[in-house]
Amino acid sequence: MGTLLWMSGRAFLIALILTPIVRDIFRSYNVVDRPGQRKVHAYPMPRVGGIAIAIAYGVALLTGPSSGPLSSSPAAWKLIPGAALVFLTGLLDDFFNLKPILKILGLVTAASVVFFSGLHIGDLATRPLSIWLDFPLTVFWLLLSSNALNLIDGLDGLCAGMGLLATLTLFSAALLHGNLPLAYATLPLAGALIGFLCYNVNPATVFLGDSGALLIGFLLGCYGMIWTQKAATLLSMLVPLLALSIPLLDVSLAVIRRFLRNQPIFSADKRHIHHRLLDRGLSARQAVWVLYLFAALAAAIALLATSFGGKYQGFFIVLFFAVAWIGIRQLRYSEFNIAGGLLFGGGLKRAMDVRLKLEQVASTLEQADTDEAWWKALTASASGLGLMQVHWITSQGSRDEVLVQGTPRWSFRVPLTATDELEVAGNLASTAASFDLLAFAELVCRTYPSRTTEEAPSKVVLATP
DSSP states (O other), X not given: OHHHHHHHHHHHHHHHHHHHHHHHHHHHTXXXXXXXXXXXXXXXXXXXXXXXXXXXXXXXXXXXXXXXXXXXXOHHHHTHHHHHHHHHHHHHXXXXXXXXXXXXXXXXXXXXXXXXXXXXOOEETTEEOOHHHHHHHHHHHHHHHHHHHXXXXXXXXXXXXXXXXXXXXXXXXXXXXXXXXXXHHHHXXXXXXXXXXXXXXXXXXXXXXXXXXXXXHHHHHHHHHHHHTTOOSTGGGGHHHHHTHHHHHHHHHHHHHHHHTTOOTTOOOSOSHHHHHHHTTOXXXXXXXXXXXXXXXXXXXXXXXXXXXXXXXXXHHHXXXXXXXXXXXXXXXXXXXXXXXXXXXXXXXXXXXXXXXXHHHHHHHHTOOSHHXXXXXHHHHHGGGTOSEEEEEETTEEEEEEOSOSOOSEEEEEEOSSSOEEEEEEOTTOGGGOSOHHHHHHHHHHHOTTOOSSOOOSOOEEEOO
């Protein structure tokens, strides 16, 4: 234990001394992160903290004991070549703003190096995996952990603090279960992060940058694989997931949100968890401490889940998901509220019902070969769509059909040809009228018998009283 504490203390001192030196050097050369639309800092800030962390961690490992857990079971050494590649990839991105595909390529290369050096997921609850499953799972896990820490790096001290809590969680689990190689790999990183946080807590004077955020996430992903190699049960393998729960939750929510909004997965926005906390009125410092609190709670659940001989693991996992669900609800993501209303509030069923009715109306109108037949088919079908009135205007005159008595609250006018148009009206309180009006406009235009090759006006008009 004394040697382990000395390694951690060495990493702490190197990071503590080296961080301001690196910060001032790059500030003098104007290599800084400038304020922008998605940034919360007000002044240019050096983003090279990853350099100090990488040097502190590397020196602590390389000058570690020549005998002991690191030499007899050198799992920690297997991650160093891959971690170096991740650090260089992040450093290049800090200086040259690499395209996402290049960053992904660098991370995949680093993950492959780690895999073929002998560090991989390997087993799932003592069940060996074939290389065709083991390799993609290993690469995916390391990509996920690296990007999760990188995406959450949005407030002073947030990413480094999350990394520190996750590292200490895995270190504690390693001590509880006698996994000394994991303990020797994790505690030096904790020391380096504590030294760096002395300059990164609010108000920060230096940022991690991608070189630091990607490196921390990659190392934590590797620690998780070192843990799983001695995990006895499938539930105990959830410890790394719980240790990284906040960053993983943030990246998962980001992917789901962008999918629901039909946005590119790698697009940037200001709707991450820390942004939502700021929108709720918290200060940057308060938002960070709230996330620290939830990360510490997840860490406690992770450690408890590995204790008691595996008796209450299921209970602690359910407890975590319950807390996570409450937290997500408090963030008030509009995408999830809308999706939940569609799936569980009957919105999806109503939308499908109306869509099916539109398909039936289309089938009926397509069989009409004259304007008179088309009008009769339309008025016969319109009541099923929740419409109150239908008004048909042609060069020869106009015709009205009142389907439901009352005063309409909205009207929708569709140009059919240069001289003909159709106007429909309905009530805002009618749930049956919540169909796709543009799809309805396309339908009546497409099936109108008198429609010629002449282009009708391209716009439709929705009017309310």
